Amino acid sequence: MLMPPIIEVENLHKSFGDTHALAGVSFQVEEGSVLGLLGPNGAGKTTAVRVLATLLAPDQGVARVGGLDVKTQANAVRSIIGLTGQYAAVDEKLTGSENLRMVGRLLGMNSDQARSRAAALLERFDLTPAADRQVATYSGGMRRRVDLAVSLVGSPQVLFLDEPTTGLDPASRSELWAITRELVADGTTVLLTTQYLDEADELADRIVVIDHGEVIEEGTADELKDRTGGRSLEIEFANAAELGAAAVVLEGFAPPGGLHRNEQHQLLSLSVDSDTALAVRAIAALTDAGVSPADFRLHRPSLDDVFMALTGHGTEPVDQVNPDSIPAEPTTGNTSEAVNS
């Protein structure tokens, strides 16, 4: 028997006035895995997390964490979850240690237990030297670490990371990624919301792409890249003459508009989508015609390409998109033509 998913979300609706923050969202998360909830600002990610963390009652639909209904069994849900992110916070006037001890006491620890748990977490997160300083004096990275530490006091089974690295420098970011991986290795289930595509690609087992309160795509990073199609065979040639000859041969294989010539790099790009056999046949045909490629490879679109294809904004040519050049908020474009699939 398969274990039931540890997070189940069915047809969740939540509106604020005329804004439909969630317009029928459904997804599931398997125990011990990482789900990346990916979407632009205002897509409904945070609303979904707030519903799952029992901070917000849904207008309609069901959400269960660990088999417990977030509406009717809220307190039981709260004892198995941890929440970190842009909205849950730590107390700035308290020291790091005081914050952790407070949460420990609220979870039912006695003061000795709370004290030693706090000390262990502070040590683990490299915060021991700052333990007795007010959080108000912490740097951005330290704050995020103490925030994460606070949400781990109760050793939660399910951890919600709501945009955990937004606004962090690259070093703090990769450190948070490393901690997240460790947590997962220890069996914690993580639901991560992010607008950073590389973050989802890096951490998430499965990705749910959400826009305008609706799930527009779901799968592993690879599946998403496959499903949005756009896989192409890139063939490199030694000189322009071979490139020209090859283009003539491959014209017969390409779907309309599926063959691109890049004279500058002496490269031919043939759209093959998921039809890998087509790629094999194309290479064979080139060999039969006596044209030998200098190099060839199957190019998968990056998650960034996928995201842009799905949300309908971002019109840059695919081969110019560099994952590192994606702006922090890929959301400023017009999202009204979102693809529903």
Add this chain to the structure above:
Amino acid sequence: MSDTATLSPKTVSYRRPHGLYAIYQDSRVIAWRNLIHLPRTPQLVIFTLIQPIMFVLLFTYVFGGAIGKALPPGVSYAQFLIPGIMVQTLVFGTSATAVGLADDLQNGIIDRFRSLPISRSAVLNGRILADMIRLTAVATVLVVIGYVVGFRFQGGLGLGLLMIIVAVAFGTAMCWIMTNIGMRVKDAETAQTAGFVWLFPLTFISSVFTPVYTMPAWLQVFARNNPVTLVANLLRALSVGKVLPDSTWLSMSLPVFLWIVAITAVAAPLAVNRYRQV
């Protein structure tokens, strides 16, 4: 950064308490947290300690000469002022409840509390408990500064303590009103204004600083029925400790008691209900 055991599932065993004891425990932890804020928030220290001292000195030495003439013979202005200024200061002090709560909501710390399996009323109870302690400290400071300017517990320490208890009880009831304001405004700045402005007419149109009969007749109607007047008068009676007929004690303390109960009975459930929705 290598000790992975810290992150792994529960190694210590603990259980959350149940029922009323859980509410008590949680409220105590939250109160502790709010009390830590006091010395770390200079603005609150000023409100709590400096402002009452300043008010006592200003009123005693600036207005005391003039207002003292309107008092019955044999009553010093200090004796008249301290119980009044105690109500006024505590009532002003309650606005910090609104500001603190609005601040917590704005900063997301309330979301942190609400994501924990704690009793729903603990955050408000804890704040009220901390505020009660804060108000008691303010009342004590006032008595001390009062003794410097000539105020005395003329009826003895017992009645003096009772005076402080009544004042703090009224202040605590007012704190419940302030929790409602704190949860209904958008930020701490608005809470500061919304929690403060109406306290001026409430405390000044009363017997706190000056006898009510010196006001215009139309204003006297409000001033006489103002709960702040009723509390100030009761505190004066307790501080003087004259042997009054039982019926007079009853007619002075019953309305105060009813005001405290009524304010709390309306404002506290409204606040708890509101807390569930924020």
